[in-house]
Amino acid sequence: MRKKSLLMLGDSLAEWGDWDTLLPELTVINCGRAGELTEELSARLFDEIDRVPEPDCILLMSGTNNLLMGSLHFTAIFQTLLPRLVLLCQQSAVFVNSILPMTAHGMSKETLAAVNCELRTAAESSGCLFLDMTGPFTEQCLPITRPCFLSDGVHLSTLGYQVWAAEIRRHCLAA
Template sequence: MIKLLMLGDSLVEWGNWSRHLPHVVVINRGIAGEMTEELSARLMDEIDDCPGPDAVLVQSGTNNLLMGYMFFPAIFSTMMQRLHACYPGVPLILCSLMPMPAAPSHEIEQVNRQLAEVAAATENCVFLDLVEPFFEQCLPITQPGFLADNVHLSTRGYQVWAGEIERCLQGLFPDSSRS
């Protein structure tokens, strides 16, 4: 089974990953309420605590965006380079922000463009764009992707995200066993 280190905020922390990604060993290192700069500050401790993951997924920035701090994608440039240096040869997955109703769509689009640029500039890094899958697979009334706070994910939102993670991992590890 693939060992996936997941770094991020409450969206990572509150995921029931054993249910949504049953064929992946998830090391859940999400911290609710955390800003991207706080994740960057603890990054080396996380690396020390988790030697040898097969892949690393990073999802952060939601709290920054909600607080009006639009410049956090710059933090990802050095953070992703540090991850690559510490885990050479390990695929990195940088997630986009999800199209949460609590934030203006033009701000999410702007940040996601910058995150995609960071991923493209980082060796062995994949940008996992979650916007389209959420728009396609989450219906506001019958299958909402977000809870009533318009920020945190519903069960459906986690299902969509996990499906995209699974597809990404299958692309990165086509020969891995899924049983």
């Protein structure tokens, strides 16, 4: 039986995951790029799509770097990017990943909630699925005894990647 394929697009959170170990039941094509902004992902998106045969699932994880730089308007890019992606990859289930509940630079829960609400709206209005990681991280991570983030408050610990991978697996295999 053929394994489902997953194209991961985004920033260092996608790039630095050991996806072959975390998601052995999927063929993961990791196209994450550390430090990338959402507008940079948008600029290279179609080159990546041309390079990879149509995957079963596509996961976009972008916006963390925009937020860290103080730019809250990156969600508008998703509103134009997603309809084009869905049109080009009609057989793929497209997932927009929420911004993870990071603690870096005093990021407020209210700001993250507002941005994730905008991402959810952009995803759903384009026929994409929204992968909200706030609940799983809140339920399975504890700052001292079960940290999901490294000391920088942005990048993921081994547990953080395991929590994220479990949700990706569940959603992609069900798609």
